[in-house]
Structure formats: C-alpha cells, structure tokens
Amino acid sequence: MAKQVNVFIDGHHLEVPDTMTIIEAADKHGIYIPRLCYHPDLPPTANCGVCVVEISGNPTPKRACCTPVTEGMKIATNSKKLRSYRKTLVEMILSNHEVTCPTCSANNKCELQTLSNNLGVDPDALPNILVKQPVDNTSLSIVRDVNKCIACGRCITVCNEVQTVYALTFADRGIDAHVDTAFANGMANSPCVNCGQCTVYCPTGALRERSEVDAVWEAILDPEKHVVVQEAPAIRVSLGEEFGLPLGTVTAKKMYAALRKIGFDAIMDTNFTADLTIMEEGTELVTRLTTGGKLPLVTSCSPGWIKFMETYYPDLADCISTAKSPMSMFGVLSKTYYAQEQKIDPAKIVSVAVMPCTAKKFEARRPEMRDSGFQDTDYVLTTREFIHMIKEAGIDFAKLSDEDADEGMSFYTGAGTIFGATGGVMEAAIRSAYTLVTGQELDAIDIQSVRGLVGVKEATIPVPGFGDLRVAVAHGLSNARILMDAVREGLKTTGESPWHFIEIMACPGGCVGGGGQPYGNDMASRARRGLALYEEDASLPVRKSHHNPEVARIYERYLGSPNSELAHKLLHTHYFKRSVYNGQITEEATHKHH
C-alpha cells in the first residue's frame, strides 16, 4: 500500500505517494526537471543523467527519474552546479551527434534540440568526435540513422517491453554501445513488425519513416496520372494540433480541402472501406458463429499486428479474419470498381493512402496485395509526411474553408470513424453483426465497455437467438500476447476459446497512437484524439456500417453481396508463417479462397 510522504522540491511542500519517483512528483505538481531519456509513458532507464537533482544529505546528485521519494526529502532541481552538470552532459551528447538540425526530420520536434537550446549549451564546447556509420535503410517502413542516436534506449524499451517484438537491443559496451538489431542484420531482417512506436518515442531524428513524399509529388505533377487519395480515421483528429488548433479537433473537411489544394485528383476516405470491412468481417463472424466455424475471429486491420501474428502466433492464423484492412480494400477497389465507374484506365491510377501508421508501408508492398493486377496501394504517407506536404505547399491549414470529399468511396458512418481508436472496430462490428444475426437493430450502440485505454478489455453482449457474445479487445502487442496466449491455451486444453471475437491493434491507443503520428504522441494525446473520434461518431447522421448508402451501392453495382466470390477475390487475403529471427516468410499459414 502506498503511503503519503512529505517532500520539498525547491522549497515547495508536496504530499505524494511513496511509490513515486522524484520526477513523477515534480511533474504532478508542475515543476519541470530537465530530462532527455525519461518519458512518462515508459519505465525509466537512467541512461542520460540530465534529470539530476540535489537531495539534502546526499553528497552527489541523484537522477530524478529513478530515485523514489522518501519522507522529509529536500530536493533542489535548479542549482548552479546542476545547470553546469546538465550542460556538460548535453555538450558531450552533441559532440557525438550528427548536428544537422535545419534539414533533420525531427527539426522543431527534437527533444535534444529543445534541451540544448533551453540549457544554453555551447555547441563548440567540445570537438565533434562522431564517426559516421551507415544508415539502416533495409526496412520498407522505418529508417534508422545511428548517427543521430543518443543511446537513450527508449526505442529498445518500447520495442521489447511495450510491444514485445524484440527487434532492437543495445550492442557492445562503453563508448561503443549502440542500438542495433541482432547481428546488425538491419530492421528488415529482424522480427521488427514495422509498428513504428520506436519512431514515436525517439527523442531525435534517429528513427523515422521511409519517406514517400517525393514520389507522391511526382505522381501529382504527372498529368498522365489520376491520383486517388484515402485518409485513415485517425488522421482527421491528429492534424489540427500541428496547426495551432486544440488537440483532438475533428478536421475532416479541412483535411479534404488541404488534399485538394495539394493537387490530388480524387479525394475519398478510408472510413468508407472501414464500413465495408465491417460488412465483410461481420459477415465472416456471423458465418463462423452460426455454422460452427473456427473461433475466435480476430481482426486483421492492423498490419503491425498481422506481421506479429505471423511471427509469434502463426498456429492461430486461421483465427484471423481473412478480410483485408480498410486501406488495402480501398487500394484494390480504386483500381477496379472506381476505375470502372469513372471509366479510367487503372494503369493510370496512382492510389495514395494517408495513414497514422508506418507498418502500412510494408502492407502495401506485400506481394499478395496486388489483386487489381497492379500494386493496389502505390504509396503510403504517414501523418507526419502529410503534415510535411501541407507545410511544403504553403497551406495555412487552420484557415482552410470546409470542403467535402469526392463521391464514390468517401461516405462514412460513425462506425467507420471509430476504427481509429482501440475498441472501435469491435464496437462497429457489434453494431452491425447484431443486425446480421437477429435481423433487429441494436439500440444501445455506445458500447462503453470496449472504449478507453485499459490494455485488455472484455465485454459480453446478449444477442437474441444466439446467446452471449463474448468479446475482448487489446492494444499494444504485449497486451495482444495476453489474449492470444489465453486463446492458444484454451484451444489446447478445452478446445474452446474464452472469446468469440477479438480486436487487436498493434499500437497503444489504437491508430490514434500509431507509429506515423506526429512526434510528441504520448498516451495523454492518444486518449484525447480517441475521444475526438467518439465525438465525431456521435455527431454523424448514420452510425452503423450496414446503413452506409455508398456501401450498399458498391454491393449492388459491383461486389454482389458480402463474402461473395468477387468480394473474396478482391477484399480477402491469406497469411504466412515467419521466422522469429529474421521476419522472413518460411511457409504459407493459410490459403486464399478462390
């Protein structure tokens, strides 16, 4: 049991639980202790030493990130001596850092840059001793530039402890210690699932997405090309904060306006295919539930989760929904249905996706995602890359007038928009699966038990004619392991899964916390963005996927019915087994329906 203790920080008397560290107590009371490697979302590693404070009775300064508070503790955070220590530490870090701030992808977001500036560090205090190392460009999603790495270890913590992916580690020791993959084989030859949480928590520009901005500009400027763009649910609640609007502002209509100004030829919306996913996945669920098919059914929208499943749970691959992700459904339909409706040669269509995600870059290039006869999704831009393009084009985003998307594949319901938050796919699926099973409409459609940031959530939904539908939701891959281990155990021992339907998102918070989201993507801002999606859901005239008129239209004019032969050909996929050592495919885990 935590007990309250009295501490004095810079003369302020605070009463805090004794389970807190000094930095947590200070943060809670608005006293800012300079820090570099510490992040409130992650366990402290005490690597950098910038957060040192003086404690009465202690001969040497202590690190505030890993020193617990004790009764009567008197702490000074800002003495002359501490300022000098911190300056020296940062000067040493800068002396072994590639200082290219103006052109660095992390410029203005870099925690090292801000700290150096705040502390008044002298950049020439020490000579630069950096020995330049090659950049790890092996991954389709993530670039790792060790020259900008300050060895804070956050990427290692998030990769190993939060995501349990085990791609990154510290290698060597002393001055040679550096972040690496096993045997320095590169990210693409490691178990990395491309989730990009390392890029989100990296305090500098050492980890970033592989940029596709130039290729997209080129396509836009090519008069021969018809460039179609889709935007994931999470994008519309993550742009405003970058342009001076309050965190969690819903900016769907400004987003469309910005895309039109940039020069995309057709602006549609991933939320439309999120609704379509519910029709395909919901039908699959109902079929499995009512015909004794394989259970549980597990969602397949999150590409980080899919590669993780292929690597660590390939024995459960037949539990994963065969439905492609909303992005990949949009990609294939943009070069088939849309091309046919608009009478455009699909060879001339360039399909671009704006995603909060780095793993989508990998998903788009999976060889099986070519059911249109072309690479279904040509380019994937992260939220950060899209923001970069808005700024590059000189667009004053906050002052843009609202505009609508182009018709065809853009109408969306509240169910589609909540895909961007953890629990959203589950909630959307329940709203429609209920109707598919009972023929009745579900009235209580706000399913609070699957919302929010608890790591593992469970709910039981009574469905007349079926019984209790048991569901579970996990976000963050260490939480995914909890559910999948229980499923594996259940299937092995009793032959039954504890749940019928499971939603898993690779990133903590769901897509609003994706690896492609703006820097400074902490849990608090993920929570706010998630709430914004539920606010948008509540404000929309249609809130169930099966009431989406454009979805009805695509089935009527093109696909036939959910899970039809054509739907299976275009909108469903299959999975592989991958090596836990290098992430490469070893064999097929499931087969594609024909």
Place this chain on the structure above:
Amino acid sequence: MTLEICRKYAPNKDNLIQILHEIQDTHPQHYISAAAVDIVAEYLHVPANHIYGVLTFYTMYSTTPRGRNIIRLCESPPCYIKGSDNILRRLKTVLGVGTGETTKDGAFTLELCACLGVCGNAPVMMINDDVYGDLTEEKVEEIVNKIRGAK
C-alpha cells in the same frame, strides 16, 4: 551440435552465459554464429536480440570466426606503464595482423582485453587458457614461434 550443448543445461535463462561459453569453446573457430544463437534462443525462450546484446557486451565472446589460438593482451594501466604498447607493436609485426584480426593461416587472433588479475607480472597476456607474464618483445616472439612450431 549446438542443441546437444544446450541440452546439458536446464532450459533456464540463467544458463545463457555457460551455454554460450561452451558453444564458443567447442567451435574450431572459437565464435558463436547467428545460427547457433537462434538455437539457443529457442531452447531458452530468450529473444535472439537479447542474446546478441549479451554476446557483444562481454569481450570474451566473438560473433565472428577467429583463429585456433586467441591472444588477449592486457591494455589496463599497470600493463601499459610496463610497456604493453611495445608488446602490442611487436605482436602485430610478428603476426602480420592488426588488433581484432586473424592471421591468414587461421592460427592466431590478436585481441586486447582488460585486467587479467596478475598485475604483479605486468605486462601480461593470455593465449587461450594460459597466462604469460613479465613479457618482453623477445619473449612474445619466442612464445608465438613456439606455438607455431608445435602445430
């Protein structure tokens, strides 16, 4: 082979260091390959990246093939004061390799190490499990030639 070594130990991550030593000691090239790490990882249920971290943290392990004889010359201050840098220069000349390199015939790998715990006999080196103290430039050449001849 690697798996047989693993099986001598309980599948408990506490045994990682011992298993790695045995794999390295029994390998003709005195190193631990990526393939061996994968086998140990599976046996102990320890991720391969963690094992790589351990392997590169401890200088006694090598992730690249080495010679039949491994020379470890101490570079700590007592040996340095007693002239270990001259010894190193002579070893490099006699062997024709730099630090961390292996001779073309695969007979020797030259490495530097921290204190071997016999500072009274500085400068000191180890060749495989044998310690050689009170080194002079002449003496190291003799030792190397003797091992070469014995082969």
